[in-house]
Amino acid sequence: MQVRIFRGADSSAALAQVKAELGIEAVILETREVMDNGRKMCEITAALERNVGMTRAKPSEAYGDMSSVSALTGGPGAAAPEWHREWSEIKSCLMSLMGKQLDKDKLSPRQRQALDYLEREGVDPKIGVTLYKCLVLDKQTSLLAALAEILSVRPLTLASWPEKIHCVAGPSGAGKTTTVIRMALAAQQEKPGLRICLVNADDRQARGRLVLRHYCELSGFSYREAGSREDILKLLDEADNFDRIYVDLPGMSGPQVLSERLTLLGLSEVDECAFHLVLSPHYGKPQLDHFLRAFSFARLSSVIWTKLDEAASFGGLINVADSCRVPISAVSWAAGFKDCMAPAENMLLWKLIFKHELPCGQAPEKLHA
Numbered sequence: 001m002q003v004r005i006f007r008g009a010d011s012s013a014a015l016a017q018v019k020a021e022l023g024i025e026a027v028i029l030e031t032r033e034v035m036d037n038g039r040k041m042c043e044i045t046a047a048l049e050r051n052v053g054m055t056r057a058k059p060s061e062a063y064g065d066m067s068s069v070s071a072l073t074g075g076p077g078a079a080a081p082e083w084h085r086e087w088s089e090i091k092s093c094l095m096s097l098m099g100k101q102l103d104k105d106k107l108s109p110r111q112r113q114a115l116d117y118l119e120r121e122g123v124d125p126k127i128g129v130t131l132y133k134c135l136v137l138d139k140q141t142s143l144l145a146a147l148a149e150i151l152s153v154r155p156l157t158l159a160s161w162p163e164k165i166h167c168v169a170g171p172s173g174a175g176k177t178t179t180v181i182r183m184a185l186a187a188q189q190e191k192p193g194l195r196i197c198l199v200n201a202d203d204r205q206a207r208g209r210l211v212l213r214h215y216c217e218l219s220g221f222s223y224r225e226a227g228s229r230e231d232i233l234k235l236l237d238e239a240d241n242f243d244r245i246y247v248d249l250p251g252m253s254g255p256q257v258l259s260e261r262l263t264l265l266g267l268s269e270v271d272e273c274a275f276h277l278v279l280s281p282h283y284g285k286p287q288l289d290h291f292l293r294a295f296s297f298a299r300l301s302s303v304i305w306t307k308l309d310e311a312a313s314f315g316g317l318i319n320v321a322d323s324c325r326v327p328i329s330a331v332s333w334a335a336g337f338k339d340c341m342a343p344a345e346n347m348l349l350w351k352l353i354f355k356h357e358l359p360c361g362q363a364p365e366k367l368h369a
């Protein structure tokens with residue numbers, strides 16, 4: 001995120017600078033009058049979540065502590081995560097204040113109840129405001145229809161995902177390796193005889209490699225290791241021998257982000273490739289926000305939610321869908337490989353969110369009772 005301070009002779013002059021420098025997506029954080037060399041000036045503090053090339057800024061036009069610009073823009077050695085956290089807290093406070101101001105009497109009792117429920121499930125107040133606006137604007141709109149605009153689905157089936165290569169990324173221990181095997185088994189079940197290759201791109205985890213190899217032997221899949229760009233090139237050379245290739249990417253550690261990792265591996269430019277992010281709703285909101293930053297990637301194709309059985313609330317699914325704007329493709333609810341992952345569909349998600357009912361028909365707490 002970028003925060004900048006602009007000064008102009010009056011508010012329109014300062015605003016024009018904001019628009020010229022940060023564009024129309026800029027958010028005005030503060031407007032105030034200041035004295036500059038005995039002249040009254042208008043000073044605007046504005047922020048932009050997306051980074052804008054700082055080279056375009058003329059120093060004479062931007063005021064404030066520019067030494068911290070690299071921190072604000074997430075440059076090297078930056079304290080960007082801290083800023084992101086603070087900014088999302090500010091936004092969250094503003095939105096929750098707005099949420100409290102909403103005149104819920106304008107909604108039907110059912111709509112009001114559903115909105116209050118989502119708030120208790122941990123749905124971001126900003127989304128509550130969006131949903132409220134949809135419902136008030138169009139009395140015929142149901143909450144689920146408004147929610148479906150945010151929570152889109154693209155079920156993980158061969159027909160819905162014709163891409164040959166599927167890369168699975170996610171935090172350490174989120175269930176990437178398990179998901180890769182589940183995806184391959186589901187594809188094999190859907191179309192027996194499919195030529196499937198599982199790829200271990202995680203050169204750090206011996207356990208993941210062993211599990212992948214083992215399932216390849218058991219199920220007749222091909223197995224490859226690809227920890228470098230050269231390995232990926234070799235894999236692409238023989239891609240015609242396979243109908244589906246599932247790649248188990250390493251978990252992220254340290255400051256590295258997914259896009260960098262994929263570029264290093266040479267995967268970010270490969271066509272016919274889908275990128276799935278594995279997350280679990282049992283992560284708290286700050287943790288999910290952090291993962292979304294680490295795994296944000298222009299070509300991210302879907303989110304796969306794992307460990308539903310270990311979660312106590314499911315508002316995170318809506319928050320993540322709203323933040324990264326990619327569909328949910330599948331959900332899983334147990335530690336096994338078979339019969340515990342389902343392609344995403346709206347009804348399944350509504351039952352999960354509003355009734356805490358897993359796709360197997362059980363409640364998470366009952367599954368472990």
Ligand SMILES: Nc1nc2c(ncn2[C@@H]2O[C@H](COP(=O)(O)OP(=O)(O)OP(=O)(O)O)[C@@H](O)[C@H]2O)c(=O)[nH]1
Binds near residue numbers: 170
């Ligand atoms: N309860 C439950 N456990 C799961 C689920 N999916 C995976 N697991 C378990 O979570 C643990 C970690 O799964 P992995 O697939 O090894 O996770 P990973 O992301 O590949 O882990 P690293 O390679 O170490 O980063 C294993 O014990 C899995 O059996 C799920 O939906 N529910």
Ligand SMILES: [Mg+2]
Binds near residue numbers: 176177178248
């Ligand atoms: Mg693994």
